[in-house]
Amino acid sequence: MKEREKGDPKGRCSVLGPSVNLVAAVADRLFASGKDYSENLVVFPGKRPAHFLRKALAEREQSPYIPPVILSTEEFIDLAYERLHGDSATRKMETIDAVAFLFEIHRGMENRLGGPQFLSLEAFFPLGLRIYRDLEELLIEYVEPARLREVEPFMETPLPPQTGAGLQSLSFFYDRFYTTVGQAGFSSRSQRYRTVSSDLGKEVLPFRTIIFAGFYALTECEKRIFHRLLGWENAFFIFQHGPGIESTLASIGIKVENAVFPPVDPEPHGPDIHFYRSADSHGQVFALSGLVRAHMERRENGRPHEGTVIVLPSAETLFPVLYHTLPLVPGGDYNISLGYPLDRTPAWGFLNGLMQLVMSMDGDRLYVPDYLSFVLHPYTKNIYIDGRTDITRILFHSMEELLGEDRGRSFVGLDEIEDRADLVEVVGERVAATGTALSHAEIKRHLTAIHHELIRKALNFESVDDFAGKMTAVLTFIYEHSSARLHPFFHPFVESFVEQLELLRRSRIRDLAFAERNSYFHFLKRYIAHCFSPFEGTPLRGVQVLGFLETRNLRFDRTYILDANEDVIPDTKKEESLLPFKVRQILGLPTYRDRDMLAAYYFDTLVRGSREVHVFFVENSKKEKSRFVEKLLWEKQKREKTANTNAYVKSLGYRLSLKNAEPSPVGKTASVVNFLQQRAHDATSLDVYLNCPLQFYYRYVLDLRKKEAAGPDIERSDVGRFVHKVLFTYFERRKGVRLTEKEIDPEEMRSMVGTLFEEDYGQEPIGSAYLLKQQIERQMTAFLKDYQAPLFRRAAVRILNLEQKIETLYQAPISSATSIEGESLTALPAEGATQAPIIAAFRLKGILDRVETRDDKTWIIDYKTGGSQARLAIDFDRLDDEARTSWSESIGSLQLPFYLLLYSAVSDLEIEHLDAMFLLLGKTYMGPGIELPLFGKESEAKSNYERARAVIVRLIREICDPGIPFDPGLRARDSCVFCDYQYLCGMQWRGR
Numbered sequence: 001m002k003e004r005e006k007g008d009p010k011g012r013c014s015v016l017g018p019s020v021n022l023v024a025a026v027a028d029r030l031f032a033s034g035k036d037y038s039e040n041l042v043v044f045p046g047k048r049p050a051h052f053l054r055k056a057l058a059e060r061e062q063s064p065y066i067p068p069v070i071l072s073t074e075e076f077i078d079l080a081y082e083r084l085h086g087d088s089a090t091r092k093m094e095t096i097d098a099v100a101f102l103f104e105i106h107r108g109m110e111n112r113l114g115g116p117q118f119l120s121l122e123a124f125f126p127l128g129l130r131i132y133r134d135l136e137e138l139l140i141e142y143v144e145p146a147r148l149r150e151v152e153p154f155m156e157t158p159l160p161p162q163t164g165a166g167l168q169s170l171s172f173f174y175d176r177f178y179t180t181v182g183q184a185g186f187s188s189r190s191q192r193y194r195t196v197s198s199d200l201g202k203e204v205l206p207f208r209t210i211i212f213a214g215f216y217a218l219t220e221c222e223k224r225i226f227h228r229l230l231g232w233e234n235a236f237f238i239f240q241h242g243p244g245i246e247s248t249l250a251s252i253g254i255k256v257e258n259a260v261f262p263p264v265d266p267e268p269h270g271p272d273i274h275f276y277r278s279a280d281s282h283g284q285v286f287a288l289s290g291l292v293r294a295h296m297e298r299r300e301n302g303r304p305h306e307g308t309v310i311v312l313p314s315a316e317t318l319f320p321v322l323y324h325t326l327p328l329v330p331g332g333d334y335n336i337s338l339g340y341p342l343d344r345t346p347a348w349g350f351l352n353g354l355m356q357l358v359m360s361m362d363g364d365r366l367y368v369p370d371y372l373s374f375v376l377h378p379y380t381k382n383i384y385i386d387g388r389t390d391i392t393r394i395l396f397h398s399m400e401e402l403l404g405e406d407r408g409r410s411f412v413g414l415d416e417i418e419d420r421a422d423l424v425e426v427v428g429e430r431v432a433a434t435g436t437a438l439s440h441a442e443i444k445r446h447l448t449a450i451h452h453e454l455i456r457k458a459l460n461f462e463s464v465d466d467f468a469g470k471m472t473a474v475l476t477f478i479y480e481h482s483s484a485r486l487h488p489f490f491h492p493f494v495e496s497f498v499e500q501l502e503l504l505r506r507s508r509i510r511d512l513a514f515a516e517r518n519s520y521f522h523f524l525k526r527y528i529a530h531c532f533s534p535f536e537g538t539p540l541r542g543v544q545v546l547g548f549l550e551t552r553n554l555r556f557d558r559t560y561i562l563d564a565n566e567d568v569i570p571d572t573k574k575e576e577s578l579l580p581f582k583v584r585q586i587l588g589l590p591t592y593r594d595r596d597m598l599a600a601y602y603f604d605t606l607v608r609g610s611r612e613v614h615v616f617f618v619e620n621s622k623k624e625k626s627r628f629v630e631k632l633l634w635e636k637q638k639r640e641k642t643a644n645t646n647a648y649v650k651s652l653g654y655r656l657s658l659k660n661a662e663p664s665p666v667g668k669t670a671s672v673v674n675f676l677q678q679r680a681h682d683a684t685s686l687d688v689y690l691n692c693p694l695q696f697y698y699r700y701v702l703d704l705r706k707k708e709a710a711g712p713d714i715e716r717s718d719v720g721r722f723v724h725k726v727l728f729t730y731f732e733r734r735k736g737v738r739l740t741e742k743e744i745d746p747e748e749m750r751s752m753v754g755t756l757f758e759e760d761y762g763q764e765p766i767g768s769a770y771l772l773k774q775q776i777e778r779q780m781t782a783f784l785k786d787y788q789a790p791l792f793r794r795a796a797v798r799i800l801n802l803e804q805k806i807e808t809l810y811q812a813p814i815s816s817a818t819s820i821e822g823e824s825l826t827a828l829p830a831e832g833a834t835q836a837p838i839i840a841a842f843r844l845k846g847i848l849d850r851v852e853t854r855d856d857k858t859w860i861i862d863y864k865t866g867g868s869q870a871r872l873a874i875d876f877d878r879l880d881d882e883a884r885t886s887w888s889e890s891i892g893s894l895q896l897p898f899y900l901l902l903y904s905a906v907s908d909l910e911i912e913h914l915d916a917m918f919l920l921l922g923k924t925y926m927g928p929g930i931e932l933p934l935f936g937k938e939s940e941a942k943s944n945y946e947r948a949r950a951v952i953v954r955l956i957r958e959i960c961d962p963g964i965p966f967d968p969g970l971r972a973r974d975s976c977v978f979c980d981y982q983y984l985c986g987m988q989w990r991g992r
Contacts, residue, residue: 012230013237013254015245018608021555022214022240023052027060029236030068031209035061039208040068045215047072048337048546049553055540069207073222074189081192083204093186096527099128100508101184105176121512122523129530134578135174139190141220143587145174151586170578184508193221200228213238214553216248217590217598226252240553242601242608273613273632277625278652284562284616285320287652291560291614292543293328306541307557311606313548313571314563315340318535321545321562329543338547339532342500345493348528350379350478351471355521358458365411366455372400379484380454385446389483391431391438395447398426404707409762410769414451418444453477460517465510467520468501496533548599551606559610564617569626570599603628663985665965666697673962675701680807680843681956683898689959690888692971696959698981701966706980719772720865722760723921724849726753726780727863728802731850735799744789746781753777779921786926787919791854800858801851806902810842810956842956846902858909860899860916867922869932876936876944879951887951888972894955896934897948911945 016025030040042053050070057065071079082089103124138148148171181188187195197220210229216239218226229235230253237254239245246256278284288310295308310325312318318340326334342348353374360367374380375396382389402423403412417423424440431438454474461467475494478484485491504510504527514520535545544556548569566572572592577584584591607613615632617625633645668676679700689696698704730752734743757773791797850861864872871892878890896916904914918932935941958964968985982988 012233012235013239013249015239015241015249018241018605019555020240021609022238022553023049023056023555025238026053026211026213027056029209029211029238030057035063035065037068038066041076041205041207041210042068042070043073043076043210043212044070044553045073046549046552047075048550049214051540052554077189077192077196080196080200080204081187084195084199090182090185090187092192093181093188094503094507095129095132095530096503096507096509097186098132098181098188099125100512101177101180101186102128102131102173103509105173105180120514120519121509122514122519122526125523125526130576130578131170131173133576134170135177136188136190137577137589138174138587139178139188140193141587141589142194142224143589145171147587148174151583190221193219197221197224197228200225202232208234210235211238212236214240216240216242216245216601217594218248218251220588223252230254240605240609242605244597244601271607271610271613273607273615273636275629275633275649276614276616276652277619277649278616279620280618281317281563282320283652284618285317285324288321288560288562288614288616289325289328292325295558296328296330307555308542309544309546309551309554309556309559311546311548311551311559311561312338312563313561313568315344315547317562318545326543326545333542334545335540335542336535336545337550338545339534342493342496342528342531342533343525345489345496345533346379346487347475347490347493347497350377350484351474351497352525353377354454354458354474355524357455359518359521362411365413368403368406368410368412371412372396372403374455375450376400378487379478379482380450382483383450383478383481384483386436388436390434391427391436392446392450394430394434395423395427395443398430399423400707402426406760409760411762414455418448418451453481461514461520463511463513464507464520464523465505467524468504468510471524472498472501492535493533496531497528500528500531548602552602555609556606557610558612558614559606560614560616561606562616564615564626564629565623566626567623569603569628570596572596600628607632661986663694663968663987665967665969666694667965668962670962672701673960676960677842680845681959682845683893683895686894686898686952686955689955690891690894690972692968692975692979693966694968694971694985695975695979695981697966698984704981704984716865719776720863722756723776723780723865724803724863726756726776727850729756730780731799731802735802737798739788739792739797739799741789741792743792744784746784749780749784750777753780779926782926783921787928787930790927795854797852797854799850799852801848804848804851805845806848806906807843807845808902808905810844810953842960844898844902844956846899848899848903851903856913858903858907858914860896860903860914862895862899862916862918864918864920864932865922867920867924869918869920872918872932874934874944874948876940876947879947881947881950884954885970888970888975891951894948894952897945898952900934900945901949901952911942915941 014025016022026042030037030042033039037057042050044050050072053070054067057067078092099121103121106124106128149169152169152171178188178191181191210232212226212229212235215222215226215237226237229237239248249256276284276287278287310321312321315338318336318338322336326332343352353370357366357370357374360370381393381396383392385391399417402420403409421440424443427443428438428440431443454477457470457474461470475497479490479494514523546554561569563569579587579589581591583589615629617623617629619625633648636648637643637645685696685700688699726749730749753773753776757776761769761773848860849863852859852861869892872895873892874894874897875890875892878886880886880890896918900911900914900916903909904911907914916934920930920932923930935944976982976987979987
């Protein structure tokens with residue numbers, strides 16, 4: 001063979017067709033001395049093809065062999081750089097060190113960027129990353145500082161306009177950064193590229209054969225390296241055909257005629273491509289699972305094909321695929337290789353919860369909702385004590401209940417929590433119920449240890465080194481003392497965190513101290529936002545799950561591509577650069593257009609290199625399919641000469657039934673009937689039953705209650721209890737005497753509200769609690785001045801009782817008729833209550849807010865803190881005594897007639913001398929309009945009372961009757977809207 005002219009690349013540069021296996025082509029060109037391939041150097045753009053090349057050689061040799069040196073581009077540059085410099089090679093710089101150098105330069109400026117705005121590292125860090133990326137790009141593309149200064153007039157300021165005064169140019173950093181780095185004994189990635197591109201010689205690479213394979217977009221440094229290698233007879237270049245490959249060849253001086261291109265197929269046979277449209281990400285994952293399942297069922301051995309890949313351009317889809325699709329693969333025969341954002345991991349959720357807790361502290365007091373959120377995190381509440389985790393769960397859930405009872409109290413100290421006797425007592429009792437004896441001292445010691453290791457450790461930091469060390473200690477404690485290490489992926493995620501924290505401890509910022517504690521947390525959040533946890537798989541058998549870039553230079557038979565959407569493939573997010581598009585064009589730097597071309601090339605080679613391709617994309621009002629998918633569809637339209645693409649795209653949907661099935665009635669067992677006959681019925685439970693029998697069943701039979709949430713938000717029920725407490729306290733010493741205007745003391749009321757509010761919600765209420773206190777003070781003083789004072793002037797008012805507790809027994813056979821004639825009351829003392837009549841059979845009870853006489857009539861008064869009479873009044877005109885289904889629509893509440901029933905038994909007063917009303921304390925104007933009496937006309941009071949009493953008796957009989965189930969068909973029309981049990985009975989849609 002005629003010797004080639006020096007530098008002539010002909011025969012040493014080949015372009016493979018898209019369907020040709022690049023790795024196999026590289027293996028064919030290797031020199032082997034027996035089974036020794038060590039005289040070969042192979043360089044790929046990334047690391048993953050090396051695994052496939054070693055596998056290909058192993059299959060070829062079928063015995064042990066000495067492999068070639070296989071490097072990624074980064075590894076090749078590091079190898080060449082270190083061989084060029086030998087022992088004098090500088091240490092490769094981490095990104096955090098680069099930002100530290102830039103920060104030092106920034107602080108040394110006379111006119112700093114942004115003035116005082118970026119004096120702290122946490123504020124400078126995002127800007128420092130952008131500056132570093134731009135400087136590295138300028139250096140690797142051979143843009144000199146002088147050239148940068150020429151185009152600076154075209155540059156946009158890197159900061160908002162209001163901070164633009166005194167800005168220093170990017171060239172200021174460019175002039176100083178790399179000199180400073182070199183003097184400190186470091187070298188950056190781009191510095192190493194520059195050195196290798198200018199100094200690379202054959203003595204650095206003493207290999208018989210050198211192959212560069214699979215390259216496409218090249219930096220200026222890489223172009224110069226390729227130019228240099230083109231003059232070496234032992235250097236070979238293998239490219240894969242795809243959009244723009246001719247431009248790549250031209251950029252390194254290879255003429256098209258000097259490259260060996262694949263033969264042109266007059267009738268190219270492309271891959272079999274299928275398209276799937278889904279309304280959301282879950283739809284595409286479910287469809288993928290169906291395809292994978294069907295594929296394995298068709299396989300004789302039930303295992304997936306070796307050449308199967310699932311491509312995940314978006315890391316967000318990893319865990320849905322991991323939990324829905326990959327369990328279908330027999331024996332876990334799959335491999336994952338991609339980077340997952342650290343700030344999306346459970347470990348970050350735990351650390352972020354701790355940081356949020358500390359950042360929200362008021363002095364040395366913890367914000368209660370953040371404290372509970374942290375201690376109820378699965379990592380925290382499953383800390384071992386005596387080899388058990390349930391005790392810690394009992395501890396923190398008991399604490400949640402107790403702190404929930406103090407709703408409205410926003411902050412609490414660690415010492416205060418640890419010293420709560422009621423907490424250790426409740427926990428001790430509940431732990432004892434599990435068969436374990438734990439002393440109060442042991443419980444407190446366990447709680448204190450958790451606080452010390454996880455919370456107190458995060459309260460003070462001396463430096464970044466100290467901060468990173470303490471965060472590492474927190475994660476280590478969780479690993480050693482909780483069940484978190486049993487969670488899937490806990491090890492790789494926490495290992496990645498520890499590596500990043502240790503990197504901070506070794507970096508140039510380790511001795512830096514922030515003025516504020518929270519600054520450490522803000523800095524870590526910004527730092528972790530740029531970190532990834534690698535799923536670095538090495539097995540080459542089974543299903544491959546790869547990120548989009550991890551598929552470079554690899555060929556698969558069956559390819560599934562998810563999230564083929566615009567903004568994902570290609571990623572069209574705004575460039576994180578201080579250099580605007582126009583400046584980048586002038587300087588010859590890559591722009592977003594080059595990035596899109598690179599994505600197009602990789603997508604094309606991936607698709608064309610497969611035999612069967614399944615492309616999934618989400619299409620809705622916010623997302624659209626990728627332009628690359630549009631191109632594939634267009635090409636298919638051209639081939640088949642049709643304008644309709646609907647036949648090519650399979651729409652994925654859910655088979656959902658939005659029909660609300662009516663919940664079934666719940667029957668009563670003998671034990672339930674016995675419970676109902678023994679329980680004391682009250683007005684609230686009767687109202688609940690009248691509103692919905694099934695709601696009564698959940699609340700009073702099953703005792704399912706909505707969890708009380710701790711925190712600053714005060715619920716309506718809390719407001720009601722507090723107002724009742726205020727009015728009880730104010731009028732308690734005014735019972736038994738005729739009330740006059742002299743009893744009206746607004747100042748006493750204001751003082752009393754303040755004192756009681758402090759008892760319940762702390763000395764310094766904030767936010768909504770503070771506003772509520774002001775509102776209650778205003779309403780209560782208005783109640784005295786605008787309602788009570790005029791009433792005392794026009795009527796003789798005497799308070800007989802406040803918060804009067806009455807318990808009675810009602811005598812009536814459950815099988816008797818609905819008529820109440822002949823039923824009698826017999827008075828006997830009831831322990832802990834007023835002298836009460838006992839009516840054998842059903843227990844009734846109630847607490848009457850206020851009983852008073854007005855002239856010659858006794859009134860039972862119930863306070864309501866709302867201002868609306870909805871769901872309170874009884875419409876006696878609409879009430880049909882015999883039509884049970886009409887009761888819930890005509891009766892708002894049975895509370896007042898129920899209280900009349902109770903009080904008439906206690907007082908021996910006839911109904912003619914009794915009446916009842918609600919006082920609506922939430923009304924804007926505190927006048928007579930706040931009264932909502934039970935009876936509209938006095939002449940009809942007795943008859944209407946008897947009608948209401950009959951309804952009460954019949955409801956109680958119905959509740960206790962074993963033959964009548966809890967029937968949701970009897971509920972009120974709008975009862976589901978605010979019901980706490982919507983999801984239990986499947987009526988949540990109706991509730992909305």
